[in-house]
Amino acid sequence: MRLLSSVLNAFLPPRCIKCGKILAGTEDGLCPECFNEINFISRPYCEKCGRPLDEKPSGSMVYCASCLQELKPHFRYSRSAFRYDDKSKNMILSFKFLDKTENAKVLGDWMYNAGKDIWNSGAEVLVPVPLHYTRLLKRRYNQSALLCNQLSKRSGLPVEYTAIQRHIKTRPQVEFSGAARIKNVRNAFQIKSPEKIRGKHVVLVDDVMTTGSTLKECALALHxxxxxxxxALTIARVC
Ligand SMILES: [Zn+2]
Ligand SMILES: [Zn+2]
Structure with a gap:
């Protein structure tokens, strides 16, 4: 069924991935109205964690207050294409839950552009944040792995799909906030093939960074x- 729909899609005119309107052909993924609504993240942002900053700090170090204090950060760089808010939410949710898998190309391309600092810093392997296998069976695809496919095409980096395993079936993070999110995913991940990770510069890929608990827990296991x-590279982040 999915193959059939992707064959059909190849013959249909491209549509805006947010509102579904047929695109004139010059736009890439979004119609002009939707494009204007999306809050793409651009500089100034913290050069480490990618958090947007209100203004560029004076001096050469463009870091946010929390990165200046962090002694052992989980990530070397963290980047996202746009803000996760009411304007961008439906695009992510339809990609994640409603089989809009063909949107991985456009979303992955935006992530590729957002990840320039990562590609320029010796990144070696892409690793998707895994789903627990029971959830994968139900949803039939891992949205982060689809993003990795597109990022691999653009960056030339290999993908290690099974390097990390989610061996504990956690409750969805949306059901929790703050410290409860950290607790929910604690020790949920294990590295299945350490030889594929050891000594490597790894890029962790996910759809949304909310508090970062899931990505951080994966980073701990990778370290x-x-x-x-x-x-860390995501389509969107809560800022
Ligand atoms: Zn639109
Ligand atoms: Zn920061």
Missing amino acids: KAGAASVD
């Missing part, structure tokens, strides 16, 4: 397995 560094 324990001997990763040289971990970067």
